Amino acid sequence: MNLELIVFLILAAAAIVSAVLMITRKNPVTSALYLVFNFFIIAVLYLFLRAQFIAVIQITVYAGAIMVLFLFVIMLLNLGEDKLLKWKLNSKRTIASLLGLLLLAEIAYYVMNFTSTSGMSPQSESMGTVESIGRVLYASYLFPFEITSILLLAALVGAIFLAKRKLEQ
Amino acid sequence: MVPLGYYIGLSAILFTIGVVGVLTLRNAIVIFMSVELMLNSVNLALIAFSAYSGNPAGEILVFFSIAVAAAESAVGLAIIIALFRNKLTVNIDEVNVLKW
Missing domain, CATH: 1.20.5 (Single alpha-helices involved in coiled-coils or other helix-helix interfaces)
Structure with a gap:
């Protein structure tokens, strides 16, 4: 285990946790802030992949412009915690979650069969x-x-x- | 160094979280945020493939994808504002005019 892999695993765990927190929070402002956090982690992963320009674009356009637009609309519409929108488990949601797990299993099946032998391409150092x-x-x-x-x-x-x-x- | 499969796996997990969010949530704005999450996870997969194959086309595609996402979020949020003006709610269960 080298240092890059350890940092990658920490970042990946943080990205997954922030994405899960985003879809489970009741307050849309909290969800938006977790999504901003997620976008920043993905920008760092772009730096890992030597895509400096895309990482900067990710922060300025996604975490900056788009999420400010989201927060602006949430505050414009004055959406607080709404009891009608409370997340409670019913049959529709259970089926939806099961379908999501099925999708993950399908993608995982193909990712498992996928064996990458080569490392990062040498051209990628100057490509981004x-x-x-x-x-x-x-x-x-x-x-x-x-x-x-x-x-x-x-x-x-x-x-x-x-x-x-x-x-x- | 990090194997390519790890990036693809992370991308798949984030995409699935976005799908579950779209299917289970009821607030139109948070559903929209889940769509943004799915777009981002696919961008991550594209950048990873681009870096590991040494082909810059993936990064160019992500550049265009981000431009389209900016346009899409502006129009989508305008639709949500128009919806809120007419219905005074963003709960998609109450917006069923086009429902068969």
């Missing part, structure tokens, strides 16, 4: 930097990159249109 990502992005993936701007514009217009509409009196 801003320079190399930028080179690939602007050379091979320029068209999808430009299309993304249209997607973001459509999302902007759609979000404003949907959120602006007033209640019909």
Whole structure:
């Protein structure tokens, strides 16, 4: 057991615990904060995989922008702990949890059969930097990159249109 | 060093937690957060495959996936706000207009 593996296992355990806490908390603000914690751990795992640029994007866009949007909406709608939303075990939820376990078993079956012989690729050391990502992005993936701007514009217009509409009196 | 299977296993567990969250929860916003968790777990698997195969296409795909997730969360939260304005609830059991 080397140090990297030990740190990975600690981070993985923290990620799983924070994800479980996220879906079991009653207060949506607490759930959102656990999800932010989870996103930070995943950003650290990206650094383990030498993907520095994606790790920074993960923190600024996911843990920053998207989760602030979530917290903003939760506070805008003034959602507290709602008794109607209380998590109690019924048949529907039991079936849903069993289906989730079945899905995990299916994925685990394929992951178990999957044997990786090689370690991390030597090219990956310099692959995740801003320079190399930028080179690939602007050379091979320029068209999808430009299309993304249209997607973001459509999302902007759609979000404003949907959120602006007033209640019909 | 960490074997690739560990990253894929962690990704699978996080994805399953997200699926269980979507299926069991009743608060639309927390369901939406579970979807974000599932997106993130798949991004982790993509980055792991990308790093272990030495192909940068996985990282580019994650870059686009994050851009799409940002657009998706903006529109999704606007829909939740519109829903709350009309129904005064985010409990999806009470939103059954389109239910057959």
